[in-house]
Amino acid sequence: MSHREELSRFLKSARARLSPGEVGLPEGERRRAKGLRREEVAALAGMSVTWYTWFEQGREIQLSAPMIERLGRTLRLSDTERDYLFGLAQHRPPPLASRLDEAIRPATRHMLDALAIPALVIVADWTVVGWNALVTRAFRDYTDMDRPERNLFKILMLSERYQRNPENFREMAARLTARFKWDYSQAGSPEVFDDLIEEMTQKSAMFREFWQCSAIQAHFGGENSSRIEGVGRVSFVHSSYAIEEAPSQRLIVFAPKSAEDAARLDRLRALEPELAVS
Template identity: 70%
Template sequence: MAHREELSRFLKAARSRLSPGDVGLPAGERRRTKGLRREEVAALAGMSVTWYTWFEQGRDVQLSVPMLERLGRTLRLDTNEREFLFALAQHRPPPLETQIDEEIRPATQHMMDSLSIPALVIVEDWTVIGWNQLIARAFRDYGPLPRAERNLFKILLLDERYRTDADHFREMARRLVARFKWDYSRTSKPEIFDEIIAEMMEGSALFREYWQESEILPYFEHVNIAMMPEVGDITFWHSSYAVEGAPGQRLILFAPRDPASAARLARLAESVRR
């Protein structure tokens, strides 16, 4: 009940700070209270007046994701307010922002550079936008690659280097497609995925097979092995984390799974520092 009361207060406050001119409406007659009327918000958001009134009053009505998105745009909510609206109305985060943040914050890059393990950042469509030197040594150097060739999903499924063990590759492909389907279901801009999906449908038999299945994977973690002739194979456990305040960005960390791998990674890190 407290959530509903807070939602009601939040919507009234957001409505009161807008004037008709802010949303392209004529000022009209003098108003007794400042802000937009409920019927104006409802019309601009494509909702019935009754439905919006009940929603603002805190009644037990549910709005779909598209309706909440239209309401957020109508009320000119910023990123934090949009997330707050979804948390109060649906008790979950909103879909990822349409505008993908592709700028690596200096603090994020500094943190990656300070780590003694490989780390990289991808955006919503799995394009790599940031990495540290240990990624370049243990996996690949993304520096010389144009953006179009830095899509981690396509690299992992199409690069021949990952196909040496057929069973391992099949298992990896199954997990990757399941996670990619999860990301696709959450995006508010599916067109950024459509080109990748079309390309993979044409170029990967395993993608076609697993895309038709119902499995989804809401997390990104598993074990992988980096073959490093100079120090020996390193077994990593990787996991991903959302970068707070950077819509669509995900930080992936690769930690050694066992003492032997940790020792080999330490030697590799030392060679990078020299």
Template identity: 70%
Template sequence: MAHREELSRFLKSARARLSPTDVGLPAGERRRTQGLRREEVAALAGMSVTWYTWFEQGREVQLSVPMIERLGRTLRLDANEREFLFALAQHRPPPLETQIDEDIRPATQHMMDSLSIPALIIVEDWTVIGWNPLVTRAFRDYAPLPRNQRNLFKILMLSDRYRSDPDHFREMGHRLVARFKWDYSRTSKPEIFDAIIAEMMEQSDLFRECWQESTILPYSEHVNIALMPGVGDISFWHSSYAVEGAPGQRLILFAPLDEASAARLTKLAADTR
């Protein structure tokens, strides 16, 4: 296939333009051909020589996103070349290269505080970094929690608060893991997710079950119910949005699903003020 032939030419060219000293290897003896050897590229990228050789030859082998990222770094690809590599190898753009931005812009916080619905902001590993007063009233107060205890994925999957209805909890768990897998596939920093995955494998039977499934969920919107003593149950429809100009941040909004929930949320907001 043409794209596989182009992938082979591209990788050979990228390998040929690098010398051992470019990647921290000794110069060694004089080489018959210019550039790095295949086994050197494979070792630097953490791949088997056979797997890399097949990939460079254009065979129908599939590399994971982290492996392609490591290969791109090994070959010193620039942003355009990285995008080209992903297009040839996976027929899609590469994951967004983001630095986790944990600074909430004043205008963003002001907007959240002005809303009459709960709103919070998470970064790509699902850590909550910002919220408005209604989140504190309807869900939980994140202020006293250190950063490592504000991971929304772990809170939802591990807290006893969500286990009162086993069927609902299982449905939520499958949905959360499917979305978490999608985020994991797109991150440029898989090591952050790897640590969470390792922890969840130890602590959650449901996570281990869901992680073996192939389901993914590329968007986040669903209905959830907040149990509010003194106010009544509030059904929320929640969805998430990227925060423009703040790489890695995602705004999650919780809108009342029906008139009864809207009335109860209005009462909750009045009590909060």
């Protein structure tokens, strides 16, 4: 079966499961087939009946992304179904959602708690929305922090603890800003960055400098260290991964850099049993 054939089947199925009453139309006379008519879908989506008919028939026509979005809303598609429609129609992922998805899924929460290393989840503007107990002990506790204060980019760029070595801080600031610019460029709704960019412009000369540079970094990773009370300094290698069920979220994990660092992390979990992985 070709993509176009599956697109036709999928649209007919989505149309058939909706009743006129569900979309604000009068039920009217008895219908020969259940669901909405093609002309009703076209009218609700702001399309011509001819274009919708050809599209549903699987003809080789192209609809713009906004038009596919309207069609998806008309057919009451779920987020997964929306992605599927874009894949069939345009052979590529849909545009990023305009809102930040900050809901931590149960599977993600389970993984965070099960990991034996620090791990956290951020959304597109770098706001931390999930973390495990080891992050709280190794870095900071986000529990009582208001949302604007849980922004990892702002924490790393403005906190004095990262500025004690000017040379290292400058290298870190350049790298972080280059990645931050990439995330800004990919955002479905870049205005969510506006307040943060304005605040950083006012508060950080380093940000003002690197924001004007052309350097861009499309991956997130590097090394960091933290002095943890009771175990000493632990060095980490950190990297990030997209969360498949929430594409706008990123999981950042902090793996011990060496065997000695791993031993110190083990000692931390031994000292505080509540940090142990169940």
